[in-house]
Amino acid sequence: MSVDLPPEVIAKKRARRPPAQYLLPDRSNSRMKPDEYGTIYASRWSASIKDYVAWYFAYKPVLHSVTWMGVPTRKFVTDLWIYQEILYELRPEMIIELGSLFGGTTLYLAHICELMNFGQVVSIDVSRQVYQVSHPRIIEVTGSTTSPDVLQTVRGLCQDKKVMVIHDGAHGYEQVSKDLENWAPLVSSGQYLIVEDGVVDIFENVPDTIGSTYQSNYPSGGPLKALTEYLQRFPNQFEIDETRERFLITAAPRGYLLKL
Numbered sequence: 001m002s003v004d005l006p007p008e009v010i011a012k013k014r015a016r017r018p019p020a021q022y023l024l025p026d027r028s029n030s031r032m033k034p035d036e037y038g039t040i041y042a043s044r045w046s047a048s049i050k051d052y053v054a055w056y057f058a059y060k061p062v063l064h065s066v067t068w069m070g071v072p073t074r075k076f077v078t079d080l081w082i083y084q085e086i087l088y089e090l091r092p093e094m095i096i097e098l099g100s101l102f103g104g105t106t107l108y109l110a111h112i113c114e115l116m117n118f119g120q121v122v123s124i125d126v127s128r129q130v131y132q133v134s135h136p137r138i139i140e141v142t143g144s145t146t147s148p149d150v151l152q153t154v155r156g157l158c159q160d161k162k163v164m165v166i167h168d169g170a171h172g173y174e175q176v177s178k179d180l181e182n183w184a185p186l187v188s189s190g191q192y193l194i195v196e197d198g199v200v201d202i203f204e205n206v207p208d209t210i211g212s213t214y215q216s217n218y219p220s221g222g223p224l225k226a227l228t229e230y231l232q233r234f235p236n237q238f239e240i241d242e243t244r245e246r247f248l249i250t251a252a253p254r255g256y257l258l259k260l
């Protein structure tokens with residue numbers, strides 16, 4: 001692997017890589033105790049991972065109730081834990097978040113930086129209407145991800161820095177494609193481009209709690225289609241790092257991209 005990573009990080013990545021492509025062993029015969037708890041949890045845990053992921057993502061009382069320090073964050077909690085591991089291992093100096101919404105994830109990233117006494121977060125969003133956070137490690141840039149002014153400002157901030165980019169803006173295929181062209185080149189070698197919410201490309205038709213579906217929201221596809229095409233058009237720039245999907249529950253399938 002031609003990545004400029006410290007040897008101990010490469011060793012850890014290799015150790016984490018499971019041999020069997022993340023296939024779970026068949027535990028369908030595992031029985032639960034026939035007492036009250038066994039009965040309650042047997043029905044609660046009877047869903048497949050597929051059903052769980054669709055439910056978490058589409059069922060607003062779950063996804064919309066996730067908070068960091070009281071601020072809503074639209075993330076799978078397993079992904080947030082992976083973010084923490086990446087920040088600790090790779091210590092990016094600039095973390096660019098494309099799309100912040102309420103700012104729960106922005107604040108989470110800033111708090112991890114504060115704990116490490118290292119790094120800053122650049123929050124980019126076209127709207128600050130619901131955004132709720134501020135922190136000395138957060139730099140706000142308000143405007144569209146496609147605005148040349150925004151790009152120029154952030155390029156200036158990232159000059160000679162180790163940069164990581166998280167895409168969590170608009171999720172339609174066309175917008176993500178444009179964003180990847182503009183923002184993927186800013187990612188430093190040995191750092192990650194994370195493309196969120198490719199999960200919408202995997203499910204055919206999951207009604208959410210307000211009655212729309214992935215297909216009606218993203219008629220021409222979403223982030224997974226955009227990133228797959230991007231990787232084909234610009235080969236040998238990123239490696240899909242499936243070790244970051246090892247909890248299996250992720251909103252970013254094939255979306256943890258290590259810059260080579």
Ligand SMILES: C[S@@+](CC[C@H](N)C(=O)[O-])C[C@H]1O[C@@H](n2cnc3c(N)ncnc32)[C@H](O)[C@@H]1O
Nearest residue numbers: 073074099100101105125126144145168169170
């Ligand atoms: C899915 S939410 C972000 C969720 C947030 N990252 C989190 O983890 O909680 C998408 C955000 O992207 C913003 N957005 C959508 N299109 C954008 C664009 N072209 N430029 C900048 N921000 C955009 C929206 O205003 C919204 O706040």
